[in-house]
Amino acid sequence: MAEGLTEVDDLVVEDGTIVAGANSYNTLAAITAYATLRQDTYALAWLEADESNQVAAAIIATDFMDKRWCFTSTITDVGTDVLAAQDLEWPRFSQYDSRGVLIDDDEIPEWITDAHSEYAVRAIDTTTFLAKALQVDLVTQDESGRFIKETFEQVGPLREQIKYSDSKATRKTPDYGNADNILRNSGLVVLGAGSMAIRG
Incomplete structure (x- = not known):
């Protein structure tokens, strides 16, 4: 990813209120805090990357998550037209996690934000510190x-x-380690599913 192609203002974070144009489940600060606590090879690459590449990686991670995983609930509620307005796969309605906890309809659960942080740090090349694709x-x-x-x-x-x-x-599909495991253990995804998501 060439420097200067993306700016922090290009990052639009979904906070659970169905933000127009949302393209990330985390702020850069949240991903950086997550990476700082972990200090593995991928986290350290994230910390070395410039802001432009971090923004690109956060957006790449969101796109990848939403295309790869099939979630077990829908983003629409009976009688609403959320589908037309919602850009991302979260928030969702009537979703329980693997512990049996009902996730609020206007909440982005920690399972999603943690997995997003993991995918975002994986979307930074560990040698060049530039954003790279996550793909099948x-x-x-x-x-x-x-x-x-x-x-x-x-x-x-x-x-x-x-x-x-x-x-x-x-x-x-490449194995993305802990990022994949977070979602597999969350109870939020259909295991064995590929790129099809349930949208209502």
Whole structure:
């Protein structure tokens, strides 16, 4: 992520009141406080990153969470038109967590803010301290439709080698460690779900 592309004013935090244009579940200060307490490799990279890349990473983390996870409740209530106005997957209605606690309809639970912080620090490259994508990796195909398992290129003398897979392509979602585990243990997501979310 090039410096200067995003600014702190570009970050719009959802606080549970269905904020127009919301693109994050946390402020930069909240993510920084979370990272400061943990001091692991990813947290330290977040602390080294400039504000512009932190903003981008927070937005990337929100996009990834909302696309990857299928939540177990809906964002709409009977007789309301929240769906048309709500930009993010939270807040939600009639949601219980894994401890049986009912989450208020205007609340962003700690499960979500903690997972978001974890994904945000993972969206900072640990070498360059620049924002990077969090994504589902797909097995690539060549022009004939064969699935590429591995490629090798050599500069001189020119040589290219391609290994093909015998099986069909599968979606491979990278493991994001604690970020994934927070949501898996929360009771808020459908386990085994991919990128489809229940919106009402």
